[in-house]
Amino acid sequence: MIRDLTIVVDGVGRRALPCGLALAADLGASVSAVSVQPIVPFGTYAQAEVRYDMVASAERAAREQAARAARDAAAAAREAGLSCEATAICASVTDAAECLAGHARLSDLAVIEQADADAPKPSDAYLDTLLFRTGRPVLVVPYIQAGPLRAASAVVAWDGSATAARALGDALPLLQRAERVEIVTVTDEPPPEDARRRMVVHLARHGIDAAFHVVPADLPVGEALLSHAADRGAGLFVMGAYGRSRLREAILGGASRTLLQSMTFPTLLSR
Numbered sequence: 001m002i003r004d005l006t007i008v009v010d011g012v013g014r015r016a017l018p019c020g021l022a023l024a025a026d027l028g029a030s031v032s033a034v035s036v037q038p039i040v041p042f043g044t045y046a047q048a049e050v051r052y053d054m055v056a057s058a059e060r061a062a063r064e065q066a067a068r069a070a071r072d073a074a075a076a077a078r079e080a081g082l083s084c085e086a087t088a089i090c091a092s093v094t095d096a097a098e099c100l101a102g103h104a105r106l107s108d109l110a111v112i113e114q115a116d117a118d119a120p121k122p123s124d125a126y127l128d129t130l131l132f133r134t135g136r137p138v139l140v141v142p143y144i145q146a147g148p149l150r151a152a153s154a155v156v157a158w159d160g161s162a163t164a165a166r167a168l169g170d171a172l173p174l175l176q177r178a179e180r181v182e183i184v185t186v187t188d189e190p191p192p193e194d195a196r197r198r199m200v201v202h203l204a205r206h207g208i209d210a211a212f213h214v215v216p217a218d219l220p221v222g223e224a225l226l227s228h229a230a231d232r233g234a235g236l237f238v239m240g241a242y243g244r245s246r247l248r249e250a251i252l253g254g255a256s257r258t259l260l261q262s263m264t265f266p267t268l269l270s271r
Contacts, residue, residue, distance in 0.1 A: 006103050226259060
């Protein structure tokens with residue numbers, strides 16, 4: 001059951017907020033809008049011999065942008081008839097990440113916009129934080145998303161791992177709203193018929209009519225999944241996020257990274 005969403009905003013991205021608000025309205029959930037603006041520590045500027053007044057001006061502008069993004073998100077939520085708690089975070093990258101993680105840990109789902117290599121934005125720095133430091137699922141909204149999430153067709157990546165099982169469980173409230181659900185595994189050695197049957201039965205017990213599909217491993221896993229989901233017209237993709245956290249950087253597995261770079265549909269990731 002999803003009753004509390006955290007939506008990450010930054011005043012630059014334009015896709016996470018409307019998608020998250022529409023989803024919250026559909027689920028009857030409350031919203032926490034968290035505006036994140038990292039600031040560069042003064043010591044970094046000092047080493048580069050940048051004047052203090054310029055540093056102070058940059059920090060002031062960042063705080064104003066964070067506050068403005070939070071206010072705008074709260075106003076949009078009120079207009080949609082939703083309960084919303086808006087928070088502005090303006091701190092070093094490390095401190096901002098910890099503050100954001102604290103908010104997301106006390107929600108059922110975090111929503112963030114996909115990073116665009118051609119148009120970087122502040123929130124791009126925090127997807128790994130959400131995935132690896134919160135224990136909560138994350139819905140990544142494509143930067144080309146037009147309109148709300150439409151999960152008439154949902155595709156779930158499955159390899160039998162604990163991470164895939166976690167993603168499947170986290171996605172159940174959304175899959176229950178889909179008209180068509182397909183469980184997809186990429187392999188040249190199809191799983192036993194009994195394992196496929198048990199998967200379909202498990203989802204049926206949650207009111208989900210699902211089919212199991214095996215995609216030959218003719219392409220790398222990430223590419224094969226992307227291609228298959230696009231062919232199916234998926235409005236939602238579900239996948240376990242593989243990788244490990246190293247210092248402040250999370251190293252995602254190849255399939256996860258491919259999905260995040262090239263996805264054109266909302267994707268729920270769990271770790």
